[in-house]
Amino acid sequence: MLPETNHHPEFQITRASHVSLGVTDLEASRDFYRDVVGLVVTEETDDVIYLRGLEEAAHHSLVLERSEVAKAHRVGLRVRSADDIVAAEKHFKAANIEYQRVERDHQGPTLQFRDPVGTLMEFTSEMDVVERKMQNFNEFVAGAPQRLDHYQVVTYDVKTATEFWTGLGMRISEYTAAGDDDELWGTWMEVKGNTHDLVFTNGRGPRLHHFAFAVPDGQSLLHAADVAGALGKGDEIDRGPGRHGISNALFLYLRDPDQHRVELFNTHYQFIDLETPPIRWDVTNPRRAQLWGMPASNRWFFEASEFPGEGVNEPLLKATPETLEAYLGLH
Known part of the structure; x- marks a missing residue:
């Protein structure tokens, strides 16, 4: 339940x-x-x-x-x-x-x-209030990120994390589960009316997997990828472009000089009406990760940023995700 x-x-x-x-x-x-x-x-x-x-x-x-x-x-x-x-x-x-x-x-x-x-x-x-630059189109460079939208945290116990945050008012918009008893592998939770503000997924944790900025359109993702390549940072494209099944978002992930991961994305849908049920994805369904695009690499699945002073725990649930390396037959 x-x-x-x-x-x-x-x-x-x-x-x-x-x-x-x-x-x-x-x-x-x-x-x-x-x-x-x-x-x-x-x-x-x-x-x-x-x-x-x-x-x-x-x-x-x-x-x-x-x-x-x-x-x-x-x-x-x-x-x-x-x-x-x-x-x-x-x-x-x-x-x-x-x-x-x-x-x-x-x-x-x-x-x-x-x-x-x-x-x-x-x-x-x-917070202190500063000038919005949303109509300073001459300053729209790279991906032109508009606003911070959400976080994804890797946790060893998705159920406990979800119970805590739903207790504080967050709603589950989508989730990944296994079995008839809905064993939770990941939950996408929101408070602002789109698909997520805070996500917890199963893995070695606690670690911050990524934070995400919304961009104006799909072309902005491609332009960010082109800019990364032009500036010699093409190898830091961690995943994408592609489209997620969960949330329906177009995405591009990049790694910064310390390997923190940032996502640029576009096209969330509304999740406001209280009678709307969350979407369930079976953990075996590969379309949950991408409707199109290559599978994620090992580093996308297994690398994330640790929190200071917090030990990393092994997950309660064990799985072997479909990675790009497995897809290509690499070891």
């Missing part, structure tokens, strides 16, 4: 918001996200660079932090107001969830916490 959404949570999550990455070469990472991906640099200091999509009015959706070791520092979500931060504190205290209130530059009240499967998260209720 699928975990049920709590439609009346004690606080309101509104969307995927921002991600913080530890990077070992700050300038190289800035150049990658600005020139290859196409993000806007909002602000730079000696140790931190803030970037955003072209239509975003929030100060940042990607934070690059100079670090000796490349890790995924935090996955960020927005809540409706400062009152929701207070309500989240009360809820986490009652539920014995580790949390702390912190000060983060350019953010309002911010609450950091660890979910039950070890994902390092933070909520904030507001």
